[in-house]
Amino acid sequence: xxxxxxxxxxxxxxxxxxxxxxxxxxxxxxxxxxxxxxxxxxxxxxxxxxxxxxxxxxxxxxxxxxxxxxxxxxxxxxxxxxxxxxxxxxxxxxxxxxxxxxxxxxxxxxxxxxxxxxxxxxxxxxxxxxxxxxxxxxxxxxxxxxxxxxxxxxxxxxxxxxxxxxxxxxxxxxxxxxxxxxxxxxxxxxxxxxxxxxxxxxxxxxxxxxxxxxxxxxxxxxxxxxxxxxxxxxxxxxxxxxxxxxxxxxxxxxxxxxxxxxxxxxxxxxxxxxxxxxxxxxxxxxxxxxxxxxxxxxxxxxxxxxxxxxxxxxxxxxxxxxxxxxxxxxxxxxxxxxxxxxxxxxxxxxxxxxxxxxxxxxxxxxx
Numbered sequence: 001x002x003x004x005x006x007x008x009x010x011x012x013x014x015x016x017x018x019x020x021x022x023x024x025x026x027x028x029x030x031x032x033x034x035x036x037x038x039x040x041x042x043x044x045x046x047x048x049x050x051x052x053x054x055x056x057x058x059x060x061x062x063x064x065x066x067x068x069x070x071x072x073x074x075x076x077x078x079x080x081x082x083x084x085x086x087x088x089x090x091x092x093x094x095x096x097x098x099x100x101x102x103x104x105x106x107x108x109x110x111x112x113x114x115x116x117x118x119x120x121x122x123x124x125x126x127x128x129x130x131x132x133x134x135x136x137x138x139x140x141x142x143x144x145x146x147x148x149x150x151x152x153x154x155x156x157x158x159x160x161x162x163x164x165x166x167x168x169x170x171x172x173x174x175x176x177x178x179x180x181x182x183x184x185x186x187x188x189x190x191x192x193x194x195x196x197x198x199x200x201x202x203x204x205x206x207x208x209x210x211x212x213x214x215x216x217x218x219x220x221x222x223x224x225x226x227x228x229x230x231x232x233x234x235x236x237x238x239x240x241x242x243x244x245x246x247x248x249x250x251x252x253x254x255x256x257x258x259x260x261x262x263x264x265x266x267x268x269x270x271x272x273x274x275x276x277x278x279x280x281x282x283x284x285x286x287x288x289x290x291x292x293x294x295x296x297x298x299x300x301x302x303x304x305x306x307x308x309x310x311x312x313x314x315x316x317x318x319x320x321x322x323x324x325x326x327x328x329x330x331x332x333x334x335x336x337x338x339x340x341x342x343x344x345x346x347x348x349x350x351x352x353x354x355x356x357x358x359x360x361x362x363x364x365x366x367x
Contacts, residue, residue, distance in 0.1 A: 005030075010056050011147050011201050012208060019219050026222055027121035027238075029057040034221040042224035043319040046190055047360075050153040051220035052211055058148055059123035060183070060198055061130065063114040065139035072106060072114060075133045077247070077256040077266045083108040088173040088185050090255050092247060093129060094268030098275060099243035100250065102126050103235065107175045107185060115175070115183055117196075119237050133267065146183075147204035152194030152228075154363065155216040160195060163210035167195055172364035186365060189225065191232025191358060193365045230325055231318045233286060233357030239297055240284060240313045240327055246272060248280040249329065282310065283335045286355035287326040287343075289315075293350060294324040295343040301330060301352065302342045309334055312343060321359040330354065 007030040010016065016023075021032035032054065035042060045051055063072060072080035076091040083089055088107040092100050102122040107115040118126040123143070130141045151160060157168055167184055170176060172193075175185035181200050188194035199207060211217050226236070235241045241250045253261065253276075260266065261276060289295050294316050301310035315326030330341065339354040 008057070010054055012054055012056070012205060015205060015208060016054065016219065021219070021221060024222070027057060027119070029120060031057060032219070032221045033223050035219050037218070039221070039223040039227065040319050042218075042220045043227050045218055046153045046192060046220055046224065046228055047320050048153070050151055050155040050159045050194075050214075050217045051190070051224070052208065052217050053150040053152065053220050053225055054147075055150050055196065056146070056148045057120035059118045059120065059126070060144040060146055060148065061116040061118065061127070062142045062144060063116055063130075063139060064142070065112055065137070067138040068112050068114055071134055071137040071139045072116075073264075074137075074266060075130060076104065076106065077260050077264055077269070077272070078106060079257060079260060080106065080108070080114065085110060086174050086176060088175050088187060090173075092252070092255065093126060094247075094266065094272070095243055096268055096271060098246040098268040098271035100237070100241045100245055100247065101129060101243055103237055103241065103252075105185070105187065107183075109175070109177065121238055144198070145201065146181075146198040147201055148196065148198045149204070149208060149211075150188050150194060150196045151211060151217065152188045152190040152192045152220075154193060156192070156194045157365075159211055159214045159217045162214050163207065165197070165207075170195075172366045189232075189234055190228040191234070191360060191362045191364075192228075193363055226314075227316055227319060230314050230316060230327065231321055231358060231360045232362060233327070233359065235284070235327075236314060245329075246275050246280070248272065248275050249282055249284065251284045280332060282329045283332050284313070284327060284329055285335050286357040286359060287312065287315070287328055287341070287352050288355040288359075289324040289326065289343060290351040290353070292324065293345065295326050295345055295350060295352060300344045301328060302344065302349070303334070304340060304342065306342075309341065318359055325355075325359045326352070327357070
C-alpha cells in the first residue's frame with residue numbers, strides 16, 4: 001500500500017493482480033474493474049457460464065438476541081418475526097422521511113440470529129444507524145470480517161459442487177451456513193442464478209482457486225457487474241436510490257408487505273404512508289435510447305416540448321440486450337412503457353423510450 005493510500009484493499013487483491021485486473025476506486029475501496037478479456041466478454045461469460053466476483057467490499061453484520069426480530073422490524077419495513085429460518089429478504093433502511101439510507105438483504109439464521117448484508121459505501125453509516133436503533137432492544141449488532149464471493153451464472157451450481165461445496169438444496173433467496181463461520185445464500189446482483197458466499201480470510205484463497213480451476217468460471221470485474229445489474233433492472237444505492245428517494249418513487253414497494261405499508265411501526269412508516277396516499281411525484285423506470293449511443297447517469301430527460309421531466313441515474317451498453325440500457329426517474333404521468341422522451345447528451349437530443357424492466361429476463365432458481 002502506497003503512502004497516502006486511504007483506500008481499503010481486498011484480502012484477495014494479490015489474486016486479482018495475478019489475473020491482470022485493472023483497478024479503480026469504488027466506495028472507498030481499491031477494486032478490480034476489468035480483467036484482460038474486457039468488460040463485454042466478462043459480461044457474456046457470466047450470462048453463459050459462471051462469473052466469480054470479489055464482493056468483499058460489502059459489509060456483513062450479525063444481529064443476535066431475544067429481541068433481534070423486533071429490532072429489525074423497527075429498523076426496516078420488514079416482518080422479521082415471520083421470516084422463516086434459512087430465508088432471505090430484500091429490504092431497505094429508511095430515515096424518518098422514508099428516504100433510503102441503504103438497501104439490504106436480511107437472512108434468518110436461527111430463532112434469535114439474523115445476517116444483514118449492506119452496501120460498501122454505506123457500511124459505517126449503516127452500522128451507526130443499526131446500533132442507534134438497537135438502543136433499548138435486547139440485541140447485539142456485530143460487523144463481520146469475511147471474504148465475500150459471488151458466483152453467478154447458469155453453471156454456478158455445478159462449479160461450486162466441483163469445488164467441494166454442494167448448495168443444490170438452496171433455492172432463490174434461501175441461505176445456509178455450510179461450514180463453521182461460512183454463510184451462503186442463493187442470490188446475487190446479475191439477474192442470473194447464483195450464490196454469494198462469505199467465508200473466513202484464511203480459507204478464502206484456496207476456495208477461490210478451486211472455483212477458478214474449473215474452466216467454466218473466471219474472475220469478473222466491477223464494470224461487468226454494473227452492466228449485468230443494469231440489464232437486470234437492479235438498483236445501485238448512491239445512484240438509483242438514496243436518502244432523497246423513497247420506496248414508492250423507486251418502484252420497490254414490492255419489497256414491503258402491504259400490511260406493513262398500512263400498519264407497520266418501522267422508522268419512516270408515517271412518511272411512506274403519506275407518500276403512498278398522495279401518490280409519488282416521480283417513479284424509476286427503464287429507458288431504451290434509440291441507436292447505439294448510451295445515455296449516462298446525470299443526463300436530463302425532456303418531453304417532446306423540451307420541458308425537463310426526469311433524469312437518468314444509470315446508463316450504459318447492455319451486451320446481452322444488444323442495445324444501450326438505462327434507468328432513471330420520470331414524472332409519474334410518463335411512466336408507461338413506450339412513452340417517448342428526449343435525453344440531452346452533450347447538446348444533442350437523443351430519442352429515448354420508457355422501457356419495462358428488466359431488459360433481460362431473470363433466471364433465478366425458484367424451486
